[in-house]
Amino acid sequence: MAELQEHEHGAGHDYAKGSPHIRHHTIRNRVIDDLHAVVGDVMDRNGKCRVLELGAGHGTFTDHLVAAGAEVTVTEMSRPSVDFLQRRFRHNPNVTVLHDTDGNLGCQTGQFDVVVCISVLHHIPDYLGSTKQLIERIVPGGAFLSVQDPLWYPRRSEVSMTLDRGAYFLWRLGQGEMRRGIATRLRRMRGVYDGTSEADMVEYHVVRKGVDEEALQALLAPAFEDVRLRRYWSTQAGLLQSIGDRFCPPTTFGLIAMRRCSQ
Template structure:
C-alpha cells in the first residue's frame, strides 16, 4: 500500500523556519537600516495619529508581526494593536495590555478580525501565497476613514530590469559571504534554478516561506489597483533595500529600486 505524505501546513513551515531562537534581526537587517527604519516608524506614527482625530481611537491589525519590531512603535503612538503570527515561538507581547496576540496557525484569523481603523503589513505579503485575496478581505474589515500600510515587499520581477535583478541578487550574495554562509547561499541559488523551471517543493520551508521567489515577487501595481476603489489616496513607494548596510547606503543613491511599500488612506 502506498502512503501519500501529508503536506505540512503553512503554519508548520513557518514554525520550522522561524522557530525557537530564530533571530529576525540577523536575517532581516535591512529593516534595521536607519533610513528604512526611520521612514517606517514615521509612517506608523502618522497613520496612528490621523485616525484618532476622526474616531477617538485607533484599532490596528498588524499582520505577521514576528518579534514585534514595529509593534512597539504602534503602541507608543497610541494604538490598540492586534498582532497575528503563524509561528508561535515568534510571538511576544503576551503581557502588554495594549496588544492582543493571535497565534494564527492557519493564516485565516486576520481576515476575520474587525472592525479595524488600520491594517499594517511589514515584510509579510511576500510570505502569503494568495496575498491579493488576503488584502481584499482585510480591506473589508477597515472602517471608513481608515488606512492600510504595507512595506518591504520585493517588486514584481517581470517589470524589473535585468540590471536591477542582478544587482539585488549579487548584493545579497556578498552579504551572505560576509556572514560566513556561502554554503547556504549556494543551496539557495540551486533552489532558485529549479524554481525558474517551475519546480519547487511545497513541503520545504525554504521554498514556501519565501514564497515570492516562487511567484516572481509581489505585484505592486495589482495591489494598488485593488486598493484604489476603496481608498481616496493610494501611494506606491519604490526603493532600494538590501541586507548589507554598506550596499544599502550606496544603493539608495546609485541602484534601481528592488522593494516597495504602499500607503492607502481615507477608506471610503
C-alpha cells in the first residue's frame, strides 16, 4: 500500500486537483472552522494542544492547526510529500513531519490531544481497526476529527449514487485519460479489482463500497462525551458542487468526537 500511495502521490502531485475539500471554499471553510473549534476546546481545557494529523498531503490544513495554537505531528506515506512538508515547515518548531513507511498511522509516536484525519480513512482497508488504535492514543478530554470520506454505498439511494457518479464523470471529461477511466469503470462494474492498481488500492473505498459512517459513530460513541455525524454533498467540479450543495443528496461525511472519556 505504501508503494502504491507513493507512486500515486509522487513528486509534483497536485492534491487540490481532485480534492473537493481543498478546491471548494464551502467545504474547506467548514473543515477549517471545525479544526479551530476542536483545537480551541482542548486549549481552553489544557492550555496546549498536541495534534496528530494523518496523511497531511502538502499541509493545506496544517497551517490552520498551527494558527489555532496546536503543536502538530504530521504523517505521510509518500516520500515526495514528506520532503515537501519538511521543506515547507523547516522553520516552524511547532510542526514535526514523519514518514509513515508501513501504514501504522503514526501510532508509534505517543499520545495526543487531537487526532485529525482529513480524506484519510477511505484509503485504509481496516479503517475501523485503525480508528480504534487511534482512539487509544487520545488523552482524556481530547478529540477525534475525520472528514471527507464517502458514505457507505449500501445505505445510499440509487439517486444518490447516480448523481455522485454522474458528477464525477462530467468532471473527468475535462481531465483527459478518458479511455483509462472508462475501462476502469467497466472493470469495477464487473466486480473486478486490481491489487496492483493505484486507482483501486489507494482509493480503497471503491473496493469496500465506501466507509460505514454509522459503524464509525458507534465505535467512537463509548469513548467520547459528544459525537457528531455530518453528511454532505461533495464533488470535484465547482459548479456541480454549488448545485449539489443545495439540491443533491449527501455523498460524503465527517465525524467530530469531543471530550475523550477517562479510560
